[in-house]
Amino acid sequence: MSVELHDAQGALLHAAGDALVYLHGGHGGLPEALEQALEGKSEGELVRVHLEPEQAFGDYDPELLRVEPRSRYGKGIEVGMAVEDTFDGGAPQLYLVTDVAENKVVLDANHPLAGMALEFTCRVLVVRDASPGEIERGTPDRLQ
Numbered sequence: 001m002s003v004e005l006h007d008a009q010g011a012l013l014h015a016a017g018d019a020l021v022y023l024h025g026g027h028g029g030l031p032e033a034l035e036q037a038l039e040g041k042s043e044g045e046l047v048r049v050h051l052e053p054e055q056a057f058g059d060y061d062p063e064l065l066r067v068e069p070r071s072r073y074g075k076g077i078e079v080g081m082a083v084e085d086t087f088d089g090g091a092p093q094l095y096l097v098t099d100v101a102e103n104k105v106v107l108d109a110n111h112p113l114a115g116m117a118l119e120f121t122c123r124v125l126v127v128r129d130a131s132p133g134e135i136e137r138g139t140p141d142r143l144q
Contacts, residue, residue, distance in 0.1 A: 060115030
């Protein structure tokens with residue numbers, strides 16, 4: 001499907017471009033509310049849906065923000081990089097570097113769209129049955 005994404009104020013966040021391929025049926029490829037809006041749609045149909053933060057990528061959680069010593073990540077650390085790290089004996093987590101100061105790095109494990117109400121405009125391009133391998137993995141191979 002092609003997807004155009006706006007915030008609640010109408011600012012374009014993602015222009016329709018390459019097709020988004022996902023496996024329908026609760027495999028985690030899309031927010032559940034968006035997948036429900038696409039249920040039963042056919043090729044060529046246009047779907048517009050408004051999702052509140054809790055329906056999309058969740059509320060912003062300040063507990064997922066960390067400030068760590070820059071030395072922990074080496075000289076090549078830059079804003080926009082993704083790093084995986086483990087803190088306080090927890091499971092490894094993916095963080096986005098949002099700021100680098102002289103001796104500190106700000107890490108954010110929130111989804112970049114967390115806390116935002118979103119407007120999705122989706123056009124269904126192709127509908128096909130999933131292969132047994134795709135169902136087993138929970139991810140699609142490619143657009144066919």
